[in-house]
Amino acid sequence: MNTYTQTDAFRHVQTAHCENGVTTALLRYHGLDFMSEPLAFGMGSGLFYIQIPFMTVNNGPAISFRTMPGAIFKRTCKALGVAVTRKKFSSQQAAEAFLDQKVKDGVPVGCQVGVFHLTYFPKEYRFHFNAHNLIVFGREDDHYLISDPVMEDVASLSREELTRVRFAQGPLAPKGHIYFPENVKPVTDEMIRKGIATGIRRNVRDMIRIPGNFAGVNGIRHTSGHIRKWRDKLGLKKAGLYLGQIVRMQEEIGTGGGGFRFLYGAFLEEAAGYMQDDRLAVISEDFTRSGDMWRAAAIKMAGVYKGRLTEQKDFDEIADMLLDIRLIEKDAFQKLSRLNLGK
Template sequence: MNIDTKTEEFHHVHAAHCENGVTTALLRYHGLDFMTEPLAFGMGSGLFYIQIPFLTINNGPAISFRTMPGAIFKRTCRALGVEVTRNKFSDPAKAQSFLDKKINDGVPVGCQVGVFHLTYFPKEYRFHFNAHNLIVYGRDDDRYQISDPIMEEVTSLSAEELSRVRFAQGPLAPKGHIYFPERVGVITDDLIRKGIIKGIKRNVRDMISIPGNFAGVNGIRYTSNNIRKWRDKLGLKKAGLYLGQIVRMQEEIGTGGGGFRFLYGAFLEEAAAYLQDDRLIGISEEFTKSGDMWRASAIQMAGVYKGRLTEQQSFDEIADRLLQIRSVEKEAFLKLSKLNLGK
């Protein structure tokens, strides 16, 4: 079956992170040509850190360097007054029928999927992670045309393959989650500026004022304290696997890590231009510094995981580096909180 999809109107966006890329591409499709990945990430208050106590994923600590899946798209659209449609399904057949209708109408849609069965992913990147995002923008016979932002080029999946990843099982099961902009009004520069300011203030709150000890900048300290204990508590092999899990969540899975700190720095540079406030440029450099520190910590953690570093001293050095990262990020967000943006 051939479906007329108007695919020539959709343009693939290659991005550092899947949800940022999906948000950017879908909004650009609807005429918001100003949208960039850093702007979507910042307006959506995407920067975060959390280690969820007593929860493991893939036999390692449950850590995320970003906000909850779906929040970036939702918040960015809300800030710009864009009405969206979001649906989940219990029946794969109904999910496919709904998808086909939108594709037949020429509407690209975002889908949440699991990566374990994504056939175009290299095998080493296929593990049980159900919060990946991609765009379905067309169909040719049994092949759905896929724009996956972390891929350089568009690709495709069969109907069976797409259904399988849309209904992957496990934590954060997507349940056929589909979403797309429904209506876009007039977007003024003033609306963009208000969205930027709101995004910054919400991110400040989430990183330095969130209650508890395992989220925001305090969550980084929580992980640091755990790392000091892992070698004696878990044994060297399991402790190395736990550190390997952090590296994977930081550098390979769509949770961001150091890359998200670079992205937030880029957002603040764009925000400085929109708000005509050069103070944001100086603060952006602190997030770039944080990103460099996260990358350096990942190299050291990988050394433990691969068995090159085995002494308690290495665990202590990693823990100390995380405390330094916490200090840099806390200071940067405190500076943002004192700017009185928009006044």
């Protein structure tokens, strides 16, 4: 029996969102025990909103409540002076060989995968989404040990199952994407404070200073305007499917809208301690309120999707809820922009 494991050294971390969890678990494995999911999310400027024009996902609007896949890990590691190795592969055999060598060397690695063929996922959560993240931390015979941060316990995948999800086809195809931190050195509180300040400033830029109408708080207004027109433009059935797609993007793909707002609020509370600035904790309450409102909007959208709500006034109410959310988030980021957090 050829068995390689890291179960004694690597510790599984369950988190709300996959990339935050991979970042947290890998950095903790390398000795950065202070790392938490909110801190990774905030230092990585994870909060975002965009309705991507001229693109659909699962026959619905392409909406994201978070920054580009991979950015949270990259930015957080950079802030802490951690070198990162990333590789993609055109050959499945080369991807398998590289992974096998890292496992044999006892190095836990992050992998980008497609969700649709993840056999340990409940069937209702398997759909075509190729930006999920997990950690491979060992192997027992021909099964790889998987730490998927959104799962309560560790799982396993056969060689064939893992290769299939690593080379899933479609938008954001992972192409065997593998990544891991290297040369991790001790981190000072000053480095953490600088990382927090940089993360906040970048998130301010992305949410209230990004040009155009599709992204940031203006992107929320853009979606609101679409929702108001969908019933007449698309018909009730298709409009309901579009709203259902927003709910899926918000609530099922790694916490989405509401959950990410709660997470950013938790980051600001943690940041207040590092920065010794209670104003951050006060502003965190705005994001908690925004998260509650995103959840309320999702419930209303689900009512249309399920056929319980059918009138134009229901679409108007949802659109108005998004406008209210936009104002809260714009105000919160403007407050953050006025804080002197240092360069």
